Amino acid sequence: MANKVAIVTGASSGIGEATVRELVHHGIRVMMAARREDRLHQFQEEMRALGGDVSYHVTDVTSRRDMEALAAHTIERFGRVDILVNNAGISPFSFLNKLRVDEWDQMIDVNIKGVLYGIAAVLPYMEKQNEGHIINVSSVAGYDTTPFRVVYSATKHAVRAITEGLRKELGVNQQIRTTLISPGAVETEILNGITDDEAKRLVDEQVSQQQMLMPKDVAAAIRFAIEQPLSVSLNEMVIRPTSQRR
Numbered sequence: 001m002a003n004k005v006a007i008v009t010g011a012s013s014g015i016g017e018a019t020v021r022e023l024v025h026h027g028i029r030v031m032m033a034a035r036r037e038d039r040l041h042q043f044q045e046e047m048r049a050l051g052g053d054v055s056y057h058v059t060d061v062t063s064r065r066d067m068e069a070l071a072a073h074t075i076e077r078f079g080r081v082d083i084l085v086n087n088a089g090i091s092p093f094s095f096l097n098k099l100r101v102d103e104w105d106q107m108i109d110v111n112i113k114g115v116l117y118g119i120a121a122v123l124p125y126m127e128k129q130n131e132g133h134i135i136n137v138s139s140v141a142g143y144d145t146t147p148f149r150v151v152y153s154a155t156k157h158a159v160r161a162i163t164e165g166l167r168k169e170l171g172v173n174q175q176i177r178t179t180l181i182s183p184g185a186v187e188t189e190i191l192n193g194i195t196d197d198e199a200k201r202l203v204d205e206q207v208s209q210q211q212m213l214m215p216k217d218v219a220a221a222i223r224f225a226i227e228q229p230l231s232v233s234l235n236e237m238v239i240r241p242t243s244q245r246r
Helices: 016-026 037-048 065-078 101-129 150-168 189-193 197-208 217-227
Strands: 005-009 029-036 053-060 084-085 132-137 176-183 236-239
Touching: 005 053, 005 065, 005 197, 016 029, 016 037, 016 132, 016 217, 029 037, 037 053, 053 065, 065 101, 065 150, 084 101, 101 132, 101 150, 101 176, 132 150, 132 217, 150 176, 150 236, 189 197, 217 236
Parallel strands: 005 029, 005 084, 029 053, 084 132, 132 176, 176 236
Antiparallel strands: none
16 A cells, blocks of 8 residues: 555545545555645645645546646656546536536536546556556446436446446456445535535435435545455445435
C-alpha cells in the first residue's frame, strides 16, 4: 500500500474527499482531481500537514484533454499511477416528462464519459507497468431503476457494463484489476443538484425515513478492495445502509 499512487476524481467533497483521507491514512500517495481549486488547495494543505504525500490537478472529467493531462501530471509528480478511483458523478434526478434534457446530457457526460475518459487516460500506463487497479464508483441505481432516477440509473447501468467489459477484455497475464463500488444512500452534497421540486420532495422523504451511509463507509470499502493481494480481484461491492431495502 505504501508504494502505491492513486488518482481520485471528485476529490473535493463527499466520497472522493473521504477516499483521499482513507488512502492517505494507509500510506498511499494521492493525486486529487476536481474542478474547485480553492477546495483542492485547502485540502492539500490539510493532508500535507498530517504527513500525506498528496498533490492536485484541477480537472473537468468531461474533458478528455483534462483527464489525459491529469494522468500525465500524476506520472510527472509521482513516477507511476497504480490506482484510479473514478468517483466524480452528478445526480440531478427528475421525472422524464419534465424534459430536463440538459441535465440528462450532463449526467451522461460526467457519469459515463468521465469514467471512459479516466480509463483511457490511465490504461496505457497500467499496461506498460503491467499492474493497476481501476475502481469505478457506481450506485445501487445501476441494479434497480426507479421513477425520477431513470436517466441516472441508465448512466450507472452503463458504468457496470463498462467495468465488467474492461475486466473481460484484459488479458489473463495482465495484472490489472477492476472493481465496481455501488453505494446506496450516502450523506453527501450530490443531492443538492436536484432542480425538479417534485423529485427533491420525494428524495427528502426517503432520506428522512432511512439510515444513510457516511462517505467514510464507502471509502473504507474502496480501501479494502485495494489492499487485497494482487492475485485477488474484488470485482463488485454493493453497500447499503442496513435499513435500505432497494
